[in-house]
Amino acid sequence: MANRVIGPIDRVLLIGGGKLLFRLATWAGNSGFRVNVITAPRHAKEKIDEAAPVSLQEALDQAGIDTVVVDSIDSDEACEAVGDLGSTFVLSFGAAWIFKKSTIDGVFQGKLFNLHGTRLPQNRGGGGFTWQVMMGNRFGFCMVHKVDEGVDTGEIIAHKEFIYPPSCRIPADFYRHYQDQNFDFIAALLESVRVQPREFACMAQPEYLSTYWPRLHTPTHGWIDWGWSAAEIERFICAFDDPYPGARTLLQGRTVVIKKAFANYQDGYFHPAQAGLVYRVNPAWLCVACRDGAIVAEQLTDEEGGDLLRKLRTGDAFTTPLERLRRNAERAIYTPGDPEPKFRKENSGAT
Numbered sequence: 001m002a003n004r005v006i007g008p009i010d011r012v013l014l015i016g017g018g019k020l021l022f023r024l025a026t027w028a029g030n031s032g033f034r035v036n037v038i039t040a041p042r043h044a045k046e047k048i049d050e051a052a053p054v055s056l057q058e059a060l061d062q063a064g065i066d067t068v069v070v071d072s073i074d075s076d077e078a079c080e081a082v083g084d085l086g087s088t089f090v091l092s093f094g095a096a097w098i099f100k101k102s103t104i105d106g107v108f109q110g111k112l113f114n115l116h117g118t119r120l121p122q123n124r125g126g127g128g129f130t131w132q133v134m135m136g137n138r139f140g141f142c143m144v145h146k147v148d149e150g151v152d153t154g155e156i157i158a159h160k161e162f163i164y165p166p167s168c169r170i171p172a173d174f175y176r177h178y179q180d181q182n183f184d185f186i187a188a189l190l191e192s193v194r195v196q197p198r199e200f201a202c203m204a205q206p207e208y209l210s211t212y213w214p215r216l217h218t219p220t221h222g223w224i225d226w227g228w229s230a231a232e233i234e235r236f237i238c239a240f241d242d243p244y245p246g247a248r249t250l251l252q253g254r255t256v257v258i259k260k261a262f263a264n265y266q267d268g269y270f271h272p273a274q275a276g277l278v279y280r281v282n283p284a285w286l287c288v289a290c291r292d293g294a295i296v297a298e299q300l301t302d303e304e305g306g307d308l309l310r311k312l313r314t315g316d317a318f319t320t321p322l323e324r325l326r327r328n329a330e331r332a333i334y335t336p337g338d339p340e341p342k343f344r345k346e347n348s349g350a351t
Contacts, residue, residue, distance in 0.1 A: 004157060004200045007193030009089045010034060016093035017043025017056055020179050024186055026063050037067040038081050040096035044069045073097045085111050101149040112147040117178055121205040124152035126215030129171040133239035138164050140178055142185035155202040160185050170241035217332040217341050223324045224249045226276035230263035230293030237261040249318040256308060260298035267294055276318040286312055
């Protein structure tokens with residue numbers, strides 16, 4: 001275990017995207033720090049406020065935050081934006097790039113840190129809160145680690161653990177709580193190194209405890225397997241709920257998107273042959289049989305968002321063909337300039 005001294009600082013350089021980046025950028029600017037942001041095109045276009053549908057780049061511009069949008073973090077424009085790091089704290093938020101060692105040591109002078117929202121070395125990689133919801137994880141983390149040439153493998157310099165309350169069911173719930181916890185954590189860290197240097201005890205990550213989960217693409221990976229248990233299907237539907245487009249299945253060859261669903265065992269046991277059958281319809285919800293219980297769904301739409309709940313009838317059957325489920329084995333590869341991923345087939349089988 002080694003120690004690292006950080007501070008004093010008067011500038012914050014934020015790299016990546018998302019609501020938390022914007023919130024910290026505006027806070028830092030209002031608190032007297034000089035602030036710069038470097039982001040990729042796909043992050044720059046993302047909406048950060050449902051009430052006011054502006055993009056991250058538009059919101060940063062309106063707030064007077066110096067922002068550059070680049071495809072490559074090694075570009076001349078990005079290097080110029082990095083500038084002098086003598087009194088700068090550099091923090092990445094889910095940045096679109098994999099940083100090469102030459103970039104970390106050269107452009108960033110070994111001073112690049114990343115904010116990670118799950119326990120390390122467990123749960124490295126991507127997928128937001130979707131994997132966490134599927135696995136039933138309720139522990140949350142504020143985790144700052146040094147960026148190295150691996151994926152979330154660098155030494156940890158600061159961390160805090162918290163618990164997500166029972167009210168958190170879907171990714172949007174988790175993210176709101178995560179954002180508040182991590183905003184307070186990073187703001188306190190920046191204030192602690194503003195005036196005088198602070199020594200941090202760096203912790204190496206024990207590799208034998210590591211796990212990694214790849215990034216996801218809802219229209220590809222969000223298909224329900226009606227052979228799962230009711231609890232597994234509930235978690236899966238919740239995992240792809242807001243802010244994501246929603247889990248999906250087929251009805252008579254048409255895609256149905258399902259949100260706002262929960263497992264229910266009041267109607268008893270069903271045989272696996274009944275899985276996917278709609279057996280009760282209410283104007284506000286419907287019941288779908290699973291092999292050990294039922295799913296009660298309150299929101300069903302087509303891919304364009306049109307309401308399907310009132311169009312379904314008892315005896316309708318949801319199915320997901322095997323060829324759809326096999327796409328779970330396709331790896332989503334995102335590039336900085338493209339909001340849609342490319343896919344690579346893996347050797348492992350689908351769920």
